[in-house]
Amino acid sequence: MKEETANKLKILVGAAKYDVSCASSGSNRPNKGKGLGNTAPWGICHSFTEDGRCISLIKLMLTNYCIYDCAYCANRNSNDIPRSTFTVKEVADLTIEFYRRNYIEGLFLSSGVIKNPDYTMERMVRVAKELRNRNYNGYIHLKSIPGASEELQQLAGMYADRLSVNIEIATEPNLKMLAPEKNFKSILNPMKFIRNKIIENKEERRKFKHAPRFSPAGQSTQLIIGATPDNDKHILTLAGGLYNSKNLKRVYYSGFIPVNDYDKRLPALQEPPLKRENRLYQADWLFRFYGFSINEIVNDDHPDLDLEIDPKLSYALRNPWLFPIDINKASYETILRVPGIGVLSAKKILLARRYKSLDINNLKKIGVVLKRAKYFITCKELKEPTINELKPEGVRGILLHHEKPKLSNYVTQHKQLSLFSTN
Amino acid sequence: MNIFIYDQTFEGLLTTIYEAIELKVRPDKIVSAKSFQDDLFAIKNYVTTDHAKFESIWNQVNKKTTQQVCQRIFQAFLSEGPDIEMLIYNYIKLIIDTPYNIEVNFSDNFVLKLTNIQKKVGRETQRVIMFVRFQKTIDDIYYASFDPKYNVIPLTISHFRNRFADQKWVIFDTRRKYGYYYDLNEVREVTIGNQKVNNNSGKVENDILHVSEKLFQKLWKSYYDTINIKERKNLKVHMQFLPKRFWKFLPEKDFKNKMVLS
Numbered sequence: 144m145k146e147e148t149a150n151k152l153k154i155l156v157g158a159a160k161y162d163v164s165c166a167s168s169g170s171n172r173p174n175k176g177k178g179l180g181n182t183a184p185w186g187i188c189h190s191f192t193e194d195g196r197c198i199s200l201i202k203l204m205l206t207n208y209c210i211y212d213c214a215y216c217a218n219r220n221s222n223d224i225p226r227s228t229f230t231v232k233e234v235a236d237l238t239i240e241f242y243r244r245n246y247i248e249g250l251f252l253s254s255g256v257i258k259n260p261d262y263t264m265e266r267m268v269r270v271a272k273e274l275r276n277r278n279y280n281g282y283i284h285l286k287s288i289p290g291a292s293e294e295l296q297q298l299a300g301m302y303a304d305r306l307s308v309n310i311e312i313a314t315e316p317n318l319k320m321l322a323p324e325k326n327f328k329s330i331l332n333p334m335k336f337i338r339n340k341i342i343e344n345k346e347e348r349r350k351f352k353h354a355p356r357f358s359p360a361g362q363s364t365q366l367i368i369g370a371t372p373d374n375d376k377h378i379l380t381l382a383g384g385l386y387n388s389k390n391l392k393r394v395y396y397s398g399f400i401p402v403n404d405y406d407k408r409l410p411a412l413q414e415p416p417l418k419r420e421n422r423l424y425q426a427d428w429l430f431r432f433y434g435f436s437i438n439e440i441v442n443d444d445h446p447d448l449d450l451e452i453d454p455k456l457s458y459a460l461r462n463p464w465l466f467p468i469d470i471n472k473a474s475y476e477t478i479l480r481v482p483g484i485g486v487l488s489a490k491k492i493l494l495a496r497r498y499k500s501l502d503i504n505n506l507k508k509i510g511v512v513l514k515r516a517k518y519f520i521t522c523k524e525l526k527e528p529t530i531n532e533l534k535p536e537g538v539r540g541i542l543l544h545h546e547k548p549k550l551s552n553y554v555t556q557h558k559q560l561s562l563f564s565t566n
Numbered sequence: 567m568n569i570f571i572y573d574q575t576f577e578g579l580l581t582t583i584y585e586a587i588e589l590k591v592r593p594d595k596i597v598s599a600k601s602f603q604d605d606l607f608a609i610k611n612y613v614t615t616d617h618a619k620f621e622s623i624w625n626q627v628n629k630k631t632t633q634q635v636c637q638r639i640f641q642a643f644l645s646e647g648p649d650i651e652m653l654i655y656n657y658i659k660l661i662i663d664t665p666y667n668i669e670v671n672f673s674d675n676f677v678l679k680l681t682n683i684q685k686k687v688g689r690e691t692q693r694v695i696m697f698v699r700f701q702k703t704i705d706d707i708y709y710a711s712f713d714p715k716y717n718v719i720p721l722t723i724s725h726f727r728n729r730f731a732d733q734k735w736v737i738f739d740t741r742r743k744y745g746y747y748y749d750l751n752e753v754r755e756v757t758i759g760n761q762k763v764n765n766n767s768g769k770v771e772n773d774i775l776h777v778s779e780k781l782f783q784k785l786w787k788s789y790y791d792t793i794n795i796k797e798r799k800n801l802k803v804h805m806q807f808l809p810k811r812f813w814k815f816l817p818e819k820d821f822k823n824k825m826v827l828s
Contacts, residue, residue, distance in 0.1 A: 159793075187695060198790070495670070
């Protein structure tokens with residue numbers, strides 16, 4: 144391992160960094176026969192970069208040579224940049240040496256397409272195979288190359304913990320505009336293949352305990368946000384569809400960073416749309432863990448997420464008649480819909496109210512954040528005005544601009560009726 | 567005032583609680599012999615650790631609640647916080663006196679407090695697992711120092727033993743001056759103060775470092791700098807996830823370790 148490797152590392156890490164996925168979770172691979180490594184099902188971060196992202200895996204490209212010319216990609220064929228290629232041994236050595244020092248959870252390997260998809264995929268599979276041959280049981284995430292043969296995808300799944308195929312652009316016409324060599328079919332087919340294999344493998348492992356695993360941490364994909372005029376409804380509908388039909392573990396959203404600003408097909412952005420990316424992740428969470436349907440989060444009337452407030456608050460303000468809910472009686476699913484109350488808080492409320500009826504102080508003590516929630520709940524002795532009295536605009540104003548609660552409506556509603564009023 | 571004095575071990579503390587319950591005395595204070603300052607007017611009870619008494623109380627707790635609660639109590643003990651002994655006494659008393667399982671009654675102060683302390687200990691344990699950095703030495707031992715806020719190294723041992731089963735390693739707690747050594751067969755507690763390790767930064771001195779060690783530290787630092795996306799800079803989140811107190815152990819945060827490239 145010499146200076147040459149160091150130079151390659153710089154080039155091929157720089158080329159890989161725009162892939163946002165870095166999860167090491169979902170796999171439960173034990174350390175076989177006193178070898179090296181295992182995987183933690185909950186995932187472990189080992190460091191954090193200055194952009195606030197977690198480093199869990201060593202993220203590398205096997206090569207940044209590429210026959211494709213996708214407009215959004217830093218490694219596109221027509222870019223004049225330093226190019227390099229790792230050998231199989233170099234990647235395996237780096238991974239193992241970093242792993243032994245507890246720098247990483249494993250390897251994330253992607254690649255530019257050289258010669259043809261099969262040739263590229265075959266080399267990636269060889270890296271994974273080499274690592275497993277050295278009795279390395281840490282995490283491996285392989286990027287599947289669209290268009291590679293099913294035999295190679297199958298082999299990849301035998302060695303890797305997770306496979307992924309990136310869609311990048313949410314609608315097909317826009318994908319074709321920016322990446323003329325790609326289409327939805329070439330991406331969705333491998334996804335379908337991987338899904339079927341995973342289901343098959345689960346069935347097999349139920350029957351034969353020692354059947355080899357196939358991509359135990361499932362598969363994921365990535366969508367680039369803001370490179371095309373696709374709205375949030377397009378993006379989330381596609382994501383929701385993928386979760387349902389392809390059993391994806393994760394869809395990653397990556398705010399577009401203009402790497403090829405000379406290309407006039409791309410928008411000129413001042414800065415990456417980080418806020419929008421964040422809102423999309425929140426919406427994604429609502430869909431996966433909070434029992435929301437995509438249609439409740441974005442629809443034809445609201446095709447884009449509100450950037451000022453989170454999607455759950457936005458949903459609540461659009462549907463004020465569903466609130467306030469009684470924290471001591473409401474079901475788990477209903478409590479989850481209260482803005483500001485997460486899965487953990489909701490579970491804690493359910494447990495704690497078995498012992499006694501909860502008041503506002505109990506809620507605070509068990510760690511429920513009431514800043515937003517208090518306008519949407521009632522509980523024992525909560526005298527704060529709720530969304531009913533303040534109206535959605537009122538709550539929005541208080542939360543966003545720190546306006547004082549306007550109680551004009553509140554007061555008139557509760558005015559004592561006059562017995563002798565004549566009207 | 568009733569003061570119980572024990573030997574600072576977990577078994578000792580549970581023996582103390584057993585005796586307090588047996589004597590039907592409510593302790594005002596439980597302190598370790600090490601931190602005990604004599605008090606003229608107090609009634610002093612010196613407790614001798616007794617394994618049978620420990621087991622008796624431990625089994626009662628286990629029967630009344632779950633395995634998780636036992637873990638929670640033990641981990642809270644490792645926080646070494648002030649008055650943790652009294653909190654554990656109150657918590658165990660509550661478990662024994664209540665006919666039902668109080669494990670998740672978060673509206674009770676003792677339950678909430680103990681759960682929160684355990685959570686902090688759990689988080690610190692996780693951070694050891696995340697941020698420990700091994701340095702390879704000439705005799706092929708992977709060495710790491712750490713300075714955890716709580717006494718959590720014991721909680722990480724099974725993780726490291728499972729993961730790094732084919733390499734010898736040492737994890738040393740610089741604050742409490744003890745550590746663990748895995749020799750490919752078993753893990754042993756070690757207390758040797760090695761002059762070849764800088765006690766502050768945890769760095770192994772150059773003459774006993776493996777020839778390849780500096781290279782991999784540099785490669786890792788280079789990786790760390792390259793994977794960062796400058797356009798997305800977010801130092802607030804960065805600092806929140808990677809507090810400064812860990813930096814001295816992280817080669818990627820070591821500014822003297824700059825990559826020199828031709």
